[in-house]
Amino acid sequence: MKRIILVLxxxxxxxxxxxxxxxxxxxxxxxxxxxxxKYSVKHTSSVDHSxxxxxxxxxxxxxxxxxxxxxxxxxxxxxxxxxxxxxxxREEYVQGRGIVYIGKKNAINNFCIGVQGNEESCAxxxxxxxxxxxxxxxSAAQNIDCLICHDNTETYAKAPEKGGAPDPSLNLNNIAxxxxxxxxxxxxxxxxxxxxxxxxxxxxxEKAMFDPTKEIDVHMAxxxxxxxxxxxxxxxxxxxxxxxxxxxxxxxxxxxxxQCHSDAPHSSSILNEHTYKVACQTCHIxxxxxxxxxxxxxxxxxxxxxxxxxxxxxxxNLGNHTYMSIKGSFKWANNIKPEYAWFNxxxxxxxxxxxxxxxxxxxxxxxxYGSYNDPEAKIIPVKIHRARQPFDPVNKMLVQPKLFAENxxxxxxxxxxxxxxxxxxxxxxxxxxxxGKLSFIRTEMYWPVNHMVATKENTVKCGECHxxxxxxxxxxxxxxxxxxxxxxxxxxLGIILIWATLLGVIIHGSLRIYGSYKLKKGGVK
Amino acid sequence: MKxxxxxxxxxxxxxxxxxxxxxxxxxxxxxxxxxxxxxxFKNAVKYHNIAAVLFxxxxxxxxxxxxxxxxxxxxxxxxxxxxxxxxxxxxxxxxNEPHPTKKTVLSKLNPLQKLVYFGLKVLVIPVMVLSGLLYxxxxxxxxxxxxxxxxxxxxxxxxxxxxxxxxLVAFIIAHLYLIxxxxxxxxxxxxxxxxxxxxxxxxxxxxxxxxxxxxxxxEEVSNNEF
Numbered sequence: 001m002k003r004i005i006l007v008l009x010x011x012x013x014x015x016x017x018x019x020x021x022x023x024x025x026x027x028x029x030x031x032x033x034x035x036x037x038k039y040s041v042k043h044t045s046s047v048d049h050s051x052x053x054x055x056x057x058x059x060x061x062x063x064x065x066x067x068x069x070x071x072x073x074x075x076x077x078x079x080x081x082x083x084x085x086x087x088x089x090r091e092e093y094v095q096g097r098g099i100v101y102i103g104k105k106n107a108i109n110n111f112c113i114g115v116q117g118n119e120e121s122c123a124x125x126x127x128x129x130x131x132x133x134x135x136x137x138x139s140a141a142q143n144i145d146c147l148i149c150h151d152n153t154e155t156y157a158k159a160p161e162k163g164g165a166p167d168p169s170l171n172l173n174n175i176a177x178x179x180x181x182x183x184x185x186x187x188x189x190x191x192x193x194x195x196x197x198x199x200x201x202x203x204x205x206e207k208a209m210f211d212p213t214k215e216i217d218v219h220m221a222x223x224x225x226x227x228x229x230x231x232x233x234x235x236x237x238x239x240x241x242x243x244x245x246x247x248x249x250x251x252x253x254x255x256x257x258x259q260c261h262s263d264a265p266h267s268s269s270i271l272n273e274h275t276y277k278v279a280c281q282t283c284h285i286x287x288x289x290x291x292x293x294x295x296x297x298x299x300x301x302x303x304x305x306x307x308x309x310x311x312x313x314x315x316x317n318l319g320n321h322t323y324m325s326i327k328g329s330f331k332w333a334n335n336i337k338p339e340y341a342w343f344n345x346x347x348x349x350x351x352x353x354x355x356x357x358x359x360x361x362x363x364x365x366x367x368x369y370g371s372y373n374d375p376e377a378k379i380i381p382v383k384i385h386r387a388r389q390p391f392d393p394v395n396k397m398l399v400q401p402k403l404f405a406e407n408x409x410x411x412x413x414x415x416x417x418x419x420x421x422x423x424x425x426x427x428x429x430x431x432x433x434x435x436g437k438l439s440f441i442r443t444e445m446y447w448p449v450n451h452m453v454a455t456k457e458n459t460v461k462c463g464e465c466h467x468x469x470x471x472x473x474x475x476x477x478x479x480x481x482x483x484x485x486x487x488x489x490x491x492x493l494g495i496i497l498i499w500a501t502l503l504g505v506i507i508h509g510s511l512r513i514y515g516s517y518k519l520k521k522g523g524v525k
Numbered sequence: 526m527k528x529x530x531x532x533x534x535x536x537x538x539x540x541x542x543x544x545x546x547x548x549x550x551x552x553x554x555x556x557x558x559x560x561x562x563x564x565x566f567k568n569a570v571k572y573h574n575i576a577a578v579l580f581x582x583x584x585x586x587x588x589x590x591x592x593x594x595x596x597x598x599x600x601x602x603x604x605x606x607x608x609x610x611x612x613x614x615x616x617x618x619x620x621n622e623p624h625p626t627k628k629t630v631l632s633k634l635n636p637l638q639k640l641v642y643f644g645l646k647v648l649v650i651p652v653m654v655l656s657g658l659l660y661x662x663x664x665x666x667x668x669x670x671x672x673x674x675x676x677x678x679x680x681x682x683x684x685x686x687x688x689x690x691x692x693l694v695a696f697i698i699a700h701l702y703l704i705x706x707x708x709x710x711x712x713x714x715x716x717x718x719x720x721x722x723x724x725x726x727x728x729x730x731x732x733x734x735x736x737x738x739x740x741x742x743x744e745e746v747s748n749n750e751f
Contacts (some may be wrong), residue, residue: 007534007535008538011538011586013581013583014582018578018579018582019575019579020731056547075564095599110585167555272748273664273668276664276667276668332679340542362548372678373677450616456688460528461565461566461567462565462566462567462568462570463565463566466559466566467559468559479678479680480679480680480683480684482557482558482679483557483558483559483566484559484560485680485683486558487687490684490687490688490691491687492690493688494687494688494690495691497691497692498691498694498695498696498698499697500695501695501698502698504699505698505699505702508614508702511619512618512619512706515618515619515620515621516621518619519621
C-alpha cells in the first residue's frame with residue numbers, strides 16, 4: 001500500500017511540474033513597459049525659434065520664409081531636394097522591369113487616376129511652391145515649403161489650386177517662429193486626405209488620427225502613448241522611413257513593428273511562430289476605417305450624367321458621396337475587416353503606357369509579390385480598392401484623362417464632361433497615343449493596412465482564421481491551415497470508418513441480444 | 526472459476542489515464558480540426574497541447590513498466606487460434622459458445638486483441654506521437670537557423686495526425702463494445718477497475734494465492750509489481 005501511495009505521489013508531483021511549466025507565464029522583464037517608459041519622454045526643442053532675428057521680419061512671400069530657414073539650416077534643402085516628398089518619385093528596382101523611377105509622374109491609380117494635367121489642383125499636397133501645369137522648378141530651393149511639415153501652430157495651410165502656395169491671409173511671421181518636429185497634424189493634412197477627401201484612399205489614415213482614442217489606434221491614442229508619425233517613421237536627413245506600396249516597389253527603408261517590438265514579442269511560442277508567415281498587422285489590426293468611411297470602389301463609367309445641364313452629387317446617410325457627375329459612382333465602408341495577401345516586400349506597378357492584354361480579370365495596378373512558399377513573404381492585411389476606369393481598347397492602355405481646368409473648352413472632363421476630348425487631351429499631355437475609342441476596365445489597387453492597431457483585447461482571435469466557415473484567410477489557399485483545411489479523402493474515409501464501426505457494433509450487439517433471447521426461450525444451455 | 530489478480534495497479538492507472546487522455550485529445554483535436562466547437566480554437570489548442578505532454582509522460586512510464594515487468598510479451602502477435610477467435614466473434618458468440626482463447630494472467634489477450642493492440646503500439650500511437658511532436662515543434666529547427674531540417678508545411682503532418690485520430694476513435698468505439706463480450710457483460714470492466722477477474726481454473730498458477738480481504742491481496746501483489 002505504501003508503495004502505491006509513493007508511486008502515485010511521485011507521478012502526481014511530476015504531472016504538477018509539467019502542468020506548471022506548460023502554464024507558466026513569462027517572467028522576463030516586460031518589453032512593453034520599457035517601450036512605454038521610453039516614449040513617455042516627449043521631445044523638447046533645443047532652440048526657441050521666436051528668439052531668432054531672421055524670423056522677426058514681415059515675410060512678403062512664403063519663399064522668403066524658406067530663405068530665412070536656409071540661412072541657418074544651410075544644408076537641409078539639399079536633403080529635401082533628394083527626397084521623394086520633393087521629387088514625387090523614387091528610384092526603384094521592379095521585377096521584370098529593371099530600375100525605374102516610379103512616382104506620380106508615371107504611375108496610375110484607380111482613384112483620380114493621375115496627377116498629369118491636373119498639377120495645379122494636386123499641388124496642395126506637394127511640399128513646394130509654384131507647381132504649375134507641366135512646369136515646376138525642382139532646383140529652386142526657395143520653392144521648398146518648410147512650414148507644411150514643421151509648423152507647430154496647426155494654422156498653416158495651403159490654398160486650394162494655387163500651385164502649393166499657402167493661404168495669403170496667414171500670419172507667416174508667427175508660424176515661422178513656432179516650428180519644430182512634425183506632428184500628426186503636419187503629416188495628416190496631406191496623408192489623411194489622399195484622393196481628395198478624408199480617408200478616401202488609405203482607410204487606416206484619416207482625420208480621426210489627429211486625436212485618436214485607444215480604440216482607434218493604440219499607438220497614437222491621445223489618451224495613451226500619443227505617438228507622433230515620426231516616432232515610428234524614423235527620419236535621418238529628411239529621409240523618412242516607411243512608404244506605401246501603392247507607389248513603392250522595393251523591400252527597403254520600411255517601418256516595421258519589429259523595430260520596437262522584436263519578432264518574438266508574445267509569451268506564447270505558438271504566437272511567436274506565427275510571425276514567420278503572418279505579419280503583426282494581420283492579427284493586430286482587426287478592422288480599419290474605424291471612425292469614418294473609406295472608399296472601396298469607384299466606377300468612372302457612370303460619370304458625366306447631368307441634371308438640367310449641370311453636374312450634381314448624391315450622398316449616403318453618412319454624408320459620403322455616392323455619385324458625382326465629375327467622378328462617377330462610389331462605394332464606401334467603415335469598420336472593415338481587411339482582405340489579406342502574401343507579401344514579400346516587393347511590388348510592381350502599372351505605369352503610364354503599359355499595354356494590357358488580358359482585360360477579362362481585374363487589372364492589378366500594384367501587384368504585391370509573395371506566396372506561402374516564399375520564405376520572405378508574410379500574410380498582410382490589405383484594403384483592395386476596386387474600380388472601373390477609362391481604357392483605350394485599341395492601344396490597350398489605361399487612359400489618363402484631363403480632369404481639371406480653370407475654364408470650359410480646354411477639354412477637362414470636370415468642365416466639359418466629354419470623355420473622348422478629355423482622354424485625347426490627357427493622353428497628349430503625357431505623350432501617349434489615343435485611338436479615339438474608350439471603354440472602361442476593372443482595376444484593383446492594393447493598400448497595405450498598417451495603422452489603426454487595435455488594443456490587445458480587440459486583436460483578431462485564433463478562431464477567426466482557423467475555422468472552416470468564413471475564415472478571414474479564406475482567399476489564401478496555397479497552404480494548409482489547421483481548423484480551416486482538411487483532406488476530403490481522409491475526412492470521408494474517416495467518417496465511413498467510424499460509422500461502419502458503430503454500425504458493426506450495433507448489428508453485432510443486436511444479434512447477441514437476439515441470440516441469447518432465443519437460447520433462453522429454446523431452453524438450450 | 527477462480528478470482529485472479531489480472532490487472533495490476535499501474536496497469537489500471539495507465540489504462541484509465543490513457544482512456545481519459547485519448548478521449549480528451551480526440552475531442553480537443555477534432556475541435557482544432559474544425560469538426561466540433563466547444564472550447565474555442567485557442568483553448569482547444571492549449572488544452573490539447575497540455576494533454577499531449579501528459580500523454581507523453583504516461584507513455585514513458587508505460588514503456589518502462591512494460592519492459593521491466595516483461596508485460597510487453599503479452600502483445601506479441603500470434604497466428605495461433607486467430608481463426609477460431611474470429612469465428613467466435615462471427616458465429617460462436619451468438620450461440621453462447623465458450624471463448625476459444627482462455628484468459629490467463631500470463632496471457633490476457635486473445636490473438637485478435639494481440640494483433641490490434643500490437644498495431645496500436647507499434648503503428649498508430651508512434652505515428653500520433655511523432656506527427657504530434659512535429660506538429661508542435663516543426664518550426665523550431667528553422668527558428669534556430671537549422672535550415673536543413675526545414676519542413677515547409679504542416680500539411681502532411683496534420684493529415685497523418687488526423688488519419689490516426691479517426692483510427693483511434695474507431696478503435697475506442699469497437700473497444701467499448703468488445704469489453705462487453707467477456708464472461709459476463711461487465712466482467713471485463715470490473716476487472717479493469719478492480720484488477721480482479723474470475724478466470725477458469727485449469728490455468729497454470731502464476732499469482733501467489735492468498736486468502737483474505739482484497740486490500741491485503743492488493744498490498745501483497747503490489748510488492749511484486751515493480
